Amino acid sequence: MHDLGVGFGYLIKGQRWMAGHGRSYGFGLIPGLVTLVLYAAALVALALWGTDFVAWATPFADDWASPWLGLFRGFVTAVLFALALLLAVLTFTAVTLLVGQPFYESLSERVDRDVSPDGTAPESGLPLWRELWISARDSLRILVRALIWAMLLFALGFIPVVGQTVVPVVGFFVTGFFLTEELAAVALQRRRVDLRARLTLLRSRKRLVWGFGTPLGLAFLVPFVAVFLMPGAVAGATMLARDLLGEGFKDDEGDAGDEENGAAERSAKRTPAP
Numbered sequence: 001m002h003d004l005g006v007g008f009g010y011l012i013k014g015q016r017w018m019a020g021h022g023r024s025y026g027f028g029l030i031p032g033l034v035t036l037v038l039y040a041a042a043l044v045a046l047a048l049w050g051t052d053f054v055a056w057a058t059p060f061a062d063d064w065a066s067p068w069l070g071l072f073r074g075f076v077t078a079v080l081f082a083l084a085l086l087l088a089v090l091t092f093t094a095v096t097l098l099v100g101q102p103f104y105e106s107l108s109e110r111v112d113r114d115v116s117p118d119g120t121a122p123e124s125g126l127p128l129w130r131e132l133w134i135s136a137r138d139s140l141r142i143l144v145r146a147l148i149w150a151m152l153l154f155a156l157g158f159i160p161v162v163g164q165t166v167v168p169v170v171g172f173f174v175t176g177f178f179l180t181e182e183l184a185a186v187a188l189q190r191r192r193v194d195l196r197a198r199l200t201l202l203r204s205r206k207r208l209v210w211g212f213g214t215p216l217g218l219a220f221l222v223p224f225v226a227v228f229l230m231p232g233a234v235a236g237a238t239m240l241a242r243d244l245l246g247e248g249f250k251d252d253e254g255d256a257g258d259e260e261n262g263a264a265e266r267s268a269k270r271t272p273a274p
Helices: 003-020 022-057 068-099 100-114 127-155 162-190 196-204 205-221 225-244 259-265
Strands: none
Touching: 003 022, 003 100, 003 205, 003 225, 022 068, 022 100, 022 225, 068 100, 068 127, 068 162, 068 205, 068 225, 100 127, 100 162, 100 225, 127 162, 127 196, 162 205, 162 225, 196 205, 196 225, 205 225
16 A cells, blocks of 8 residues: 555646746647647547437347437447547557657656765667657557557446446556556656566556556546646656666655565566567
């Protein structure tokens, strides 16, 4: 339970750090605003024509008597919209980070320098085009994993009681994990930690990851909130990445991290990205 609080603490520290660096904040909103417009247009289209799509996809129900036809298609439409909303939450971070890669990379470096005991930040040494390619490729791999989880949760959602209680809770924890991975990838990719090593690192301290990502995922469900929290979320994820790798903090910023876990994570393999 301790790590849950530590993870949430990094989320708050990231927002607090960004509040103290307002000059970068406005520019950091641009990628999120662009992505938000695209996602909002897609969700509005689904809301307007989702019923027609469900009717086209379920021709076997055309001859059902009232009220079963309306109840069935209404339920499927609602589940479809909920699934689309979940996918939007899962992919919003990846798309926003890809759009704003140059800024978020610079932001993450600034956070590293600010909280590092020696005032330095790791650098990947890769050209921008190479970093963009690796980021896009890894984001696609994460999206595939997220889609598999989303389809599984969608199917489990039809189970009475469990589908309406347990499944949504599990969905938020899954969302939190993938959100954290995408955000922490900015700092970890600079350290040449590849996707497989990142996932291993995050799974080794799931409570820390859930404490950071699950509240953020819940906040992202509120319209426009994701846009305003994204820069601070990148800053907080950079601090979380330092904790995962056992790197130190200036002025005891990282004293919330468990020393035993930190020692274990320092042995995590850092595999150069191909």
